[in-house]
Amino acid sequence: xxxxxxxxxxxxxxxxxxxxxxxxxxxxxxxxxxxxxxxxxxxxxxxxxxxxxxxxxxxxxxxxxxxxxxxxxxxxxxxxxxxxxxxxxxxxxxxxxxxxxxxxxxxxxxxxxxxxxxxxxxxxxxxxxxxxxxxxxxxxxxxxxxxxxxxxxxxxxxxxxxxxxxxxxxxxxxxxxxxxxxxxxxxxxxxxxxxxxxxxxxxxxxxxxxxxxxxxxxxxxxxxxxxxxxxxxxxxxxxxxxxxxxxxxxxxxxxxxxx
Numbered sequence: 001x002x003x004x005x006x007x008x009x010x011x012x013x014x015x016x017x018x019x020x021x022x023x024x025x026x027x028x029x030x031x032x033x034x035x036x037x038x039x040x041x042x043x044x045x046x047x048x049x050x051x052x053x054x055x056x057x058x059x060x061x062x063x064x065x066x067x068x069x070x071x072x073x074x075x076x077x078x079x080x081x082x083x084x085x086x087x088x089x090x091x092x093x094x095x096x097x098x099x100x101x102x103x104x105x106x107x108x109x110x111x112x113x114x115x116x117x118x119x120x121x122x123x124x125x126x127x128x129x130x131x132x133x134x135x136x137x138x139x140x141x142x143x144x145x146x147x148x149x150x151x152x153x154x155x156x157x158x159x160x161x162x163x164x165x166x167x168x169x170x171x172x173x174x175x176x177x178x179x180x181x182x183x184x185x186x187x188x189x190x191x192x193x194x195x196x197x198x199x200x201x202x203x204x205x206x207x208x209x210x211x212x213x214x215x216x217x218x219x220x221x222x223x224x225x226x227x228x229x230x231x232x233x234x235x236x237x238x239x240x241x242x243x244x245x246x247x248x249x250x251x252x253x254x255x256x257x258x259x
Contacts (some may be wrong), residue, residue: 032202032210036172039104039147046105058087059165061196061252065230067159069192070255071096076160079186081148081167086110087196088163093140100156101143109134109143127155149178151186158188162255165196169209176212180220184257193255198248199232205243217253226256 044050070076076097080089083101085108085221093099103109113120118136125131131146144151162183171179187193195217202211217226230252240248 023026032207033173035206035210036174037170037208042170043105043107045165046107056087059196061231061233061250062091062163062165062194065194065252065254066070068230069163069194071192073160077157078161079156079159080163080206081183082170083112083143083169084108084166085115087116088166089141089143090116090118093138097140097161099141100159101141102146102148102151102156104147106132106145109145112143113243125155132187149175149182151182153186156186160188160191162187162191162193162195164193166209168195169198169207169212171210173210176220184221184224187257189257189259191257193257195253195255197251197253198235199251200240200245200248204245213249221255224257226254226258228254228256229253236246 069078074096077094078097078098078099079123080086080101083089083103084105085103087103089099089101089112101109112118112133113136116140120134120136120141122132122134125133125144125146125161128146128150131144131150133142135142142156144156164183168176168179169173195211198209200211214229221227233250233252234247235250236245236248244253
């Protein structure tokens with residue numbers, strides 16, 4: 001497994017030695033296994049502006065590994081699960097790709113279009129009661145406002161690429177298998193799936209974002225794709241210190257779905 005380190009070096013005095021990967025194992029997930037965050041709680045985060053997970057400038061790991069996601073291809077369909085108002089959606093649309101996202105918060109979706117001055121139209125999704133689809137008038141960005149579990153390939157089609165940052169780590173631990181099964185059903189053969197997870201001591205923070213061990217990623221996705229760790233980045237900040245943490249890593253994986 002190829003692993004490179006960037007930004008600051010990983011803390012040398014932390015106990016990463018418990019497992020060869022340098023990460024805690026599944027038996028160390030603390031009390032997170034039973035943790036449930038409701039849709040109402042997520043909506044409240046957007047209403048109160050408690051969205052420290054949003055990156056105004058986009059994510060540097062996507063910029064760095066964009067070629068890995070695209071793999072020299074143009075005109076791709078790219079999926080953003082639990083997309084929020086991720087600025088990377090406009091980046092990829094401006095490159096000529098078709099972007100589809102799903103987000104429970106209508107405010108987040110509308111904020112995305114307004115903050116980028118993108119005109120859009122809004123329409124119901126006939127297959128999903130109460131769901132709405134917001135589409136840029138250019139037609140290359142379509143954001144579904146509904147539960148991700150209401151989606152299927154018959155509604156939104158299949159995708160050549162996925163940018164999963166803040167999605168798997170936000171899903172309630174009890175729903176991970178359901179989430180993974182859905183994501184697998186939405187990708188084309190030969191697709192590239194960039195997955196960002198986080199690593200920290202789950203006994204010190206209840207999440208979200210939730211700690212997802214590498215062993216669980218292999219259990220969720222390993223039967224149908226090749227999994228490679230591309231990079232581990234020290235992303236520790238004052239925010240994480242306030243959570244009571246000593247370290248906080250972002251871990252980028254490439255899930256390669258082969259024909």
